[in-house]
Amino acid sequence: MSQGTASKVGLLAFLVAAIAAFFIFDLGAYLTLDSLKARQSDLATLLDNRPLVIIGGFFLIYVAATALSLPGAAILTLAAGAIFGLWLGTLIVSFASAIGASLAFLSSRTILRDWVKARFGKRVEAIDRGIAKDGVFYLLTLRLIPAFPFFLINLAMGLTRMRLATFYVVSQIGMLPGTIVYVNAGTQLAAIDSTGDILSPALIGSFVLLGLFPLIAKWVIGLIKRRRIYRNHQRPRRFDRNLVVIGAGAGGLVTAYIAAAVRAKVTLVEAGKMGGDCLNYGCVPSKALIRSARLAHDMRHADEFGLASAAPSVDFTAVMARVRKVIATIAPADSVERYTELGVDVRLGHARIVDPWTVEITDRNGGKQRLTTRAIVIAAGAEPFVPKIPGLEDAGFLTSDTMWDALEARNTVPGRLVIVGGGPIGTEMAQAFARLGAGVSLVEAGPRILPNEDEEVSEFIADTLRREGVDIRVGHEAVRCEGKSLIVKNGDAETAIAFDDIIVAVGRKARLTGYGLEDLGIETGKTVVVDETLKTLYPNIFAVGDVAGPYQFTHFAAHQAWFAAVNALFGRFRTFRADYTVIPWTTFTDPEVAHVGHTVATATAANIAHEIVRYDLGHLDRAVAEGANRGFVTVLVKPGKDKILGVTIVAAQAGELLAEFVLAMKHGLGLNKILGTIHAYPTMAEANKYAAGEWKKANQPEKLLRWVERYHRWRRK
Numbered sequence: 001m002s003q004g005t006a007s008k009v010g011l012l013a014f015l016v017a018a019i020a021a022f023f024i025f026d027l028g029a030y031l032t033l034d035s036l037k038a039r040q041s042d043l044a045t046l047l048d049n050r051p052l053v054i055i056g057g058f059f060l061i062y063v064a065a066t067a068l069s070l071p072g073a074a075i076l077t078l079a080a081g082a083i084f085g086l087w088l089g090t091l092i093v094s095f096a097s098a099i100g101a102s103l104a105f106l107s108s109r110t111i112l113r114d115w116v117k118a119r120f121g122k123r124v125e126a127i128d129r130g131i132a133k134d135g136v137f138y139l140l141t142l143r144l145i146p147a148f149p150f151f152l153i154n155l156a157m158g159l160t161r162m163r164l165a166t167f168y169v170v171s172q173i174g175m176l177p178g179t180i181v182y183v184n185a186g187t188q189l190a191a192i193d194s195t196g197d198i199l200s201p202a203l204i205g206s207f208v209l210l211g212l213f214p215l216i217a218k219w220v221i222g223l224i225k226r227r228r229i230y231r232n233h234q235r236p237r238r239f240d241r242n243l244v245v246i247g248a249g250a251g252g253l254v255t256a257y258i259a260a261a262v263r264a265k266v267t268l269v270e271a272g273k274m275g276g277d278c279l280n281y282g283c284v285p286s287k288a289l290i291r292s293a294r295l296a297h298d299m300r301h302a303d304e305f306g307l308a309s310a311a312p313s314v315d316f317t318a319v320m321a322r323v324r325k326v327i328a329t330i331a332p333a334d335s336v337e338r339y340t341e342l343g344v345d346v347r348l349g350h351a352r353i354v355d356p357w358t359v360e361i362t363d364r365n366g367g368k369q370r371l372t373t374r375a376i377v378i379a380a381g382a383e384p385f386v387p388k389i390p391g392l393e394d395a396g397f398l399t400s401d402t403m404w405d406a407l408e409a410r411n412t413v414p415g416r417l418v419i420v421g422g423g424p425i426g427t428e429m430a431q432a433f434a435r436l437g438a439g440v441s442l443v444e445a446g447p448r449i450l451p452n453e454d455e456e457v458s459e460f461i462a463d464t465l466r467r468e469g470v471d472i473r474v475g476h477e478a479v480r481c482e483g484k485s486l487i488v489k490n491g492d493a494e495t496a497i498a499f500d501d502i503i504v505a506v507g508r509k510a511r512l513t514g515y516g517l518e519d520l521g522i523e524t525g526k527t528v529v530v531d532e533t534l535k536t537l538y539p540n541i542f543a544v545g546d547v548a549g550p551y552q553f554t555h556f557a558a559h560q561a562w563f564a565a566v567n568a569l570f571g572r573f574r575t576f577r578a579d580y581t582v583i584p585w586t587t588f589t590d591p592e593v594a595h596v597g598h599t600v601a602t603a604t605a606a607n608i609a610h611e612i613v614r615y616d617l618g619h620l621d622r623a624v625a626e627g628a629n630r631g632f633v634t635v636l637v638k639p640g641k642d643k644i645l646g647v648t649i650v651a652a653q654a655g656e657l658l659a660e661f662v663l664a665m666k667h668g669l670g671l672n673k674i675l676g677t678i679h680a681y682p683t684m685a686e687a688n689k690y691a692a693g694e695w696k697k698a699n700q701p702e703k704l705l706r707w708v709e710r711y712h713r714w715r716r717k
């Protein structure tokens with residue numbers, strides 16, 4: 001055994017023995033309020049007679065308790081007040097606690113640091129870098145706001161590279177205010193001689209201070225934090241605007257709408273098209289295309305309804321013209337005119353954040369204007385992620401951003417279409433284009449399409465698409481393009497898929513560069529980093545929608561927008577935390593896939609106990625009449641309860657059916673309530689009630705029913 005290891009083992013053995021002795025001899029019994037009160041007068045006498053022994057003894061006990069991370073430090077601190085009074089008590093505790101904490105810090109460092117470093121090397125390095133930069137501030141915050149037990153802070157800090165001297169000084173300073181408050185409360189404890197004393201103003205005041213201390217400390221820390229963040233920026237004396245919103249997609253439009261509704265002076269800046277991705281390149285055109293595709297599909301299968309089937313003659317120019325028309329019909333709701341009328345100052349141009357209170361707008365003629373503002377909401381959205389696939393660029397690939405314009409210029413459906421990416425966008429488009437007559441190959445590197453849904457759902461939709469002629473290649477990685485062929489790899493085997501057009505739909509990345517985030521040091525990962533109130537690093541700059549994540553949906557962006565707008569404008573009075581517990585989504589394949597809450601996979605991963613209730617649409621009257629009885633409803637329920645944990649619906653109009661479950665989950669209504677609600681007959685929505693019925697059947701009170709059966713038998717006699 002090396003000398004280092006021997007000393008580590010020795011130290012560990014000593015610590016274990018000391019802690020064991022504490023519990024074996026039940027020394028904790030001395031560290032209670034009752035015991036303290038019982039010995040108070042003896043201690044006072046001893047202090048008069050042998051002050052140095054008592055002070056020294058108390059000091060050593062305090063150091064030992066803290067160094068060994070034993071419980072009872074709070075009682076000891078109160079005891080210091082009771083025995084020594086405010087000033088002497090504070091002096092003793094302040095030094096004893098800082099020395100004890102430093103010993104615990106050293107023990108943890110000696111025994112554990114090397115092991116932790118070896119095990120979590122990269123993460124430890126990152127933490128060390130953070131500690132080198134902001135460690136003093138973090139430690140001070142942790143000391144001032146006792147959100148975590150101090151003994152954990154001592155041990156955790158020992159694992160970092162913080163210097164011992166720094167740890168000691170910051171700990172002593174950081175713990176001082178709390179020490180004073182506790183010791184002061186202890187001095188009042190000493191004054192309790194009768195029950196009447198409990199209500200003395202001094203005692204009540206001390207304990208109010210004890211309760212208020214964390215709040216005051218939090219406020220002070222907040223103030224220091226704000227000062228630190230803004231220290232390199234000159235705050236304007238007055239502001240042109242209350243709010244500037246960057247981006248007029250779902251997130252930005254709703255933010256600006258709310259701001260104008262509460263009479264704030266708000267500017268909305270849009271560099272591209274009003275309405276953002278959803279209106280121009282996303283939800284709206286894709287759903288319009290899907291509608292034409294569904295009609296083509298129905299025409300092919302008209303014989304199932306007693307009409308002559310027809311091979312649809314697809315006028316692709318007309319299909320795309322309809323897509324444009326749908327966009328144009330919805331566009332006025334998101335237009336400059338409408339928002340101007342609502343009281344929003346709309347600017348078409350590129351916004352750049354110059355400093356935390358200034359946004360520079362470059363208009364479409366190159367003219368620049370700077371606006372000062374109290375708050376900023378970033379709603380800059382996301383753009384298609386294009387992986388580095390050799391030859392892709394030369395093959396002239398399309399994305400959701402470019403495909404609508406590119407396809408509008410064609411008069412025929414792409415003959416052979418490859419779609420890379422089996423997520424919702426890729427899957428929706430694959431089915432739509434196949435129904436319109438394209439030969440579609442859907443290439444997905446993962447083991448299944450729609451990976452965010454349960455496996456059964458992925459299989460169901462893959463099976464549906466295959467039946468409609470889509471060539472689905474899961475587990476196939478796109479490796480390169482050779483001319484108009486995509487080479488895909490499955491294991492070691494490479495295959496070429498010839499195409500006329502290739503659409504890349506492997507995901508969308510947040511827009512994070514080119515408008516000032518980098519210069520201001522606003523933290524980004526895959527998205528802009530925001531807290532639960534949607535604040536970025538700067539408390540007056542917020543982010544919503546695709547740029548902030550974690551979900552990329554129009555309704556999610558709009559949901560966040562309310563929180564960002566209200567927090568940006570009224571945060572000084574009260575801030576609201578965005579709630580992501582009930583977020584629904586729909587994939588608009590046919591049948592649709594609609595989901596809210598947990599899937600089986602997420603519930604299992606999170607260790608959440610659940611039961612699965614399933615209702616198959618095979619016998620739902622309306623579904624049968626519609627020829628749409630392939631599908632199911634699955635509900636995840638808390639075992640033995642009717643509490644809904646998650647729902648997946650695979651059905652025609654599943655997105656509409658889901659709304660009832662979303663409402664139920666949001667407002668804590670269980671399956672019993674859905675079962676007790678009248679659903680019009682014959683509707684698809686009855687599926688929800690029948691799913692609740694399946695749960696009821698599976699949870700029948702069998703014992704009670706046996707007694708009821710006996711009762712009926714008796715009544716027949």
Ligand SMILES: Cc1cc2nc3c(=O)[nH]c(=O)nc-3n(C[C@H](O)[C@H](O)[C@H](O)COP(=O)(O)OP(=O)(O)OC[C@H]3O[C@@H](n4cnc5c(N)ncnc54)[C@H](O)[C@@H]3O)c2cc1C
Pocket residue numbers: 246247248249250251252269270271272273274275276277278279281282283284286349350351352379380381382400425511514515544545546547552553554555556557588
């Ligand atoms: C094909 C497809 C289908 C989809 N289908 C659905 C669906 O069915 N349901 C659903 O909920 N979601 C769907 N989505 C996702 C949905 O479109 C997005 O989640 C939504 O648009 C996000 O809104 P946002 O406001 O965050 O961003 P965006 O709508 O992207 O808006 C951001 C805007 O910011 C502007 N901007 C960026 N930087 C600047 C700057 N510096 N200055 C000024 N302006 C700037 C951009 O030009 C853009 O207009 C789909 C997406 C795609 C691509």
